[in-house]
Amino acid sequence: MWFVRFLSSSIGKKLIMATTGLLLLLFLCTHVAGNATIYMSSEVFQGYADELHSHPLIVIVFSTIFLLIFLAHIGMGLFLFYQNWQVSKSRYSVTTRVVKNTFSSETMPYTGLIILTFLIVHIFSFTFSSSEVPISVTVKEMLGGFFYGLFYIVSFIALAFHLNHGFWSMLQTFGMNHPRYNDAISKLTLILPLFFLIMFAGIPLYFMTGLGASY
Amino acid sequence: MELNSRVPSGPLADKWNNHKFSNKLVNPANRRKYKVIVVGTGLAGASASATLAEQGYEVQTFCIQDSPRRAHSIAAQGGINAAKNYQNDGDSVHRLFYDTIKGGDFRAREANVYRLAEVSNEIIDQCVAQGVPFAREYGGTLANRSFGGAQVSRTFYARGQTGQQLLLGAYSALSRQIHAGNVKMFNRREMMDIVLVDGKARGITVRDVMTGEIESYYADVVILATGGYGNAYFLSTNAMASNVTAAWRAHKKGAGFANPSFVQIHPTCIPVHGDYQSKLTLMSESLRNDGRVWVPKKGDDKRRPSEIPEEDRDYYLENKYPSFGNLVPRDVASRNAKEQCDEGKGVGNTGLAVYLDFADAIKRDGEDTILKKYGNLFQMYEKITDSNPVEEPMLIYPAVHYTMGGLWVDYDLMTTIPGLFAIGECNFSDHGANRLGASALMQGLADGYFIIATSVAHYLASNSLEEVLGSEAPFKDSIQEVEGRIDKLLQNSAGGPAGKLTVDEVHKELGRLLWDHCGMSREEKSLEKALEELPGIKKKFWDSVYIPGSGKDLNQSLERAGRVADFVEFAEIMIRDALAREESCGCHLRVESQTEEHEAKRDDENYTHVSVWEHISDVEAPKMHKEELKFEFVTPSQRSYK
Amino acid sequence: MSSINLTLKIWRQHNSDALGNLETYDLDDVHTDMSFLEMLDILNEKLTKEGKEPVAFDHDCREGICGMCGAVIDGIAHGPEKEVTLCQLHMRNFSNGDTIVIEPFRSRAFPVKKDLLVDRSALDRIIQSGGYVSINTGGTPDGNSLPIPSSNAELAMDAAACIGCGACVASCPNGAAMLFTSAKISQLALLPQGHAEKKQRALSMVAQMDEEGFGNCTNAKECEAVCPKGISIRNIARLNREYLFAALTEG
């Protein structure tokens, strides 16, 4: 079948990565919007969280879709990583990389895995947190802790690196590479990860530095 | 040796059409019963293989390189001529014909050259349809440039990589036929011998370069498209694997070799800079459109070029040939550069170079304009020499470039061995004593795409060939002969390298001999001296060349040795041919035959012929035959570029 | 002109089945005006005179156009200079006393045949699977009957400049042949002549590429950085586009 053939081809797999990557990116956008309410006040944030949880169906459907996308992205990502690792292990006795900014691109699977660990921790500590304590309190308590906060920050740095290569790479995979737009795209590969870094990592910093003490 | 050119009768413009009609055909359903061997995948070989396979023949194609796309044609830079007259500047088939035959100094066959001009237009259409990215005007039509001093713009080009793009076009057509199973491609095979059954070419013997295996293949027709023999000189602009072996082996089995001494020496190459040098690099002729050629007036002037004032410079081409100036034909430009250097006025470390100066052009048109035209050539020059032509004049010197001589063929491109055809640079047919720029690509593709299929059909339809299976005695004998030869090449290896020579050392010695005595100018005494020295080189080769490794394996030294052995034998007819032609014509300048102004002087009365050499035996001298050339439609005139 | 002394570490391997290893050779008085292959010639002459087997390597035009030469020099395919093939790399890029490590182009699809010489016929098979316009000789329309914007012709020419050397594969961390394949796909996608078959071409060339055992592209851009002809990864983007479109709409 054409779809199977498509998916089993090298470019097909890449397109899966890019499509799921794009969807994850969109998810991040909605998530960041929700999180932004934290900066307003604990009431607004609590309101947002309560509102969200008053529609369990929406939450379940979205969570499942999101989980599937994630699994597809991770599964495919690790599969590609494994395949490529097989090709490249012990190829040359001297290896020199000519392209400069390869740090992000070479560490894609690793930054991805950090994000994955983060996610598991994150889901267990917030989504499945005891429903007795208001979420805004949990957030403040956990993120204010030094190690937990640090873990958060490191994870978002990893996400920033992942997106630094990932965003450009996604567009390239979709076939978007044109001199007229490449300038803008290369700016976005910096702006976008930085934006997410500030927005997400800002939260633990907000609490750790004591700025959110009155929260 | 019978030399029947089989030129069809009738008016010049109708000959090819009449011929196509009178030639016999093979019914499409019968074609797949015939096997064709094509040796070589340059423009000629690749296009012929694809075309014959499309028509239904079972084709087997061979090349030395690891892929058919790497044939030497890939290196052609300048362009390909065609009589399209897209520029509306007065071009026509007849003019292209006339320019080509005049450029060849009236030593080519009228009918062949006319046919070449005629099919030139179809070549462009074919290549465009294949997706060859020729340069375009802003309006989307094909662009042209004038090339090699032609007065019309008829050269089609794809940047400075025309040969590459045309070859990739032919290679793609070939690839399509390989995919369809109509062509069986044999890479990394070197043809070592041709197999004759009943006096007809029925197969070849090759060495698998990777394994050392000697194999033979059979067919009904064998087509050689193995390129030129410029590497006889060791240093040339040809690719390293270019050789005379295939043509020479055919010659030894009975194919006449025509005009072996006609070798074109290209004026604008990067000079030799050390004895380690392995090949010479061509700088496109187009540079002479804007560059001015000069040398210091006094010999041994050690000043930097920018420090030499105008009055101490000799712009010798502009002074000697006021109307053509720097754009004189290749042979004239080359000869004059050599003359200047012989007088001690050469420049550079070795004194074997002249300046090609862009300072005036840059002053006139601005650096940007000049860089736009020649930027990539300047870059290439700088990469090799580490000097920037914008700041300092280029150093150039002539180098062996193209061989007009080759296997003698009739109008059908068949050699004197029935069933053996020769196309592309490896035949002698269309360029006479000198080839015009951008005409070799045209000829290779004309032969391969548009001519050879008619000839093959006619030959197959008019001869009844007995069946062969490749296991008959002539095939076995040929394999044995080739194996014996390889053993002989390796005979000195047992004793180790002490006191022995490497292949390259002997090749360089042969090259120097040919360059000094049978190069840009030739003289009876000097040629005779070369002929005397040649057996010494041959003896040295067989007595003291040491080849490491074995014949049963990939052995690049052995490959080279085989080619050099043939160059050494071949050099003899080259020198003899130069000696026998006591006139100057085209690239062949006999010092004895010059006008008062030291220009080449033709002797139409005695030398309006093709000299065709016949191999008699390894110990007897070769025999020369003549194919008289008749000029019915043009009148030979003395070339003059004053 | 000056001379330098070098230590060379060269991959020696007798045939595809044999184990290979890096051998060390000293080579003195190397002129800096020499090309890299001329340097290897000198080494080979020296080895021959010492009764050793010379280093096998592929080469032909020595002008940077046939695509036959190539090796990995200190970890970089075709060596340190940008946009040159190995045959056009000159020794002035190296300094006296340098140690140079020379290894063959490696990829699962390029078996090493001997020393630095590898089998790149996989690239030929990719072209055979569809890198052409399916027309026969003769009967083609006049060359000017199809106007082509000069900018498209130029872009097509940029892509068509690929010499099939395989450096992109050798340098790709995953051994992918995307740059090579995309160059041919792009050339024919940019020209109207290639349009009729463009979907089928993209599908079959990619299928062949996968079958040969080339890796996946992870957009690492190494290929573009070492490509002697400056083929841009914009062509890979075009290939992805062509492939996506073909996969979604063909058949």
Ligand SMILES: Cc1cc2nc3c(=O)[nH]c(=O)nc-3n(C[C@H](O)[C@H](O)[C@H](O)COP(=O)(O)OP(=O)(O)OC[C@H]3O[C@@H](n4cnc5c(N)ncnc54)[C@H](O)[C@@H]3O)c2cc1C
């Ligand atoms: C640097 C340079 C620039 C040039 N520029 C131009 C130009 O701008 N315009 C122009 O018109 N012409 C040009 N020419 C000339 C032109 O390129 C050649 O004449 C032409 O390409 C020859 O094509 P061919 O098909 O006859 O042979 P080649 O392309 O030489 O092919 C020979 C083929 O035969 C094979 N072969 C050879 N010997 C054997 C053997 N023993 N066994 C098996 N296979 C064998 C080789 O593998 C190869 O495939 C140029 C030449 C050079 C050197």
Ligand code: HEM
């Ligand atoms: C919110 C989280 C994530 C986002 C937004 C995201 C986004 C992206 C994007 C846009 C790409 C580029 C796709 C392409 O090259 O076409 C990508 C690639 C990749 N991602 Fe993620 N990703 C996320 C999480 C993960 C996780 C958890 C993993 C786990 C292993 C992972 C592994 C990879 C890998 C290995 C690649 C590289 C694939 C390649 O280049 O071939 N990602 N990601």
Ligand code: SF4
């Ligand atoms: S894309 Fe570049 S590196 Fe790859 S084969 Fe073509 S020329 Fe060589």
Ligand code: FES
């Ligand atoms: S030898 Fe032809 S590209 Fe290097």
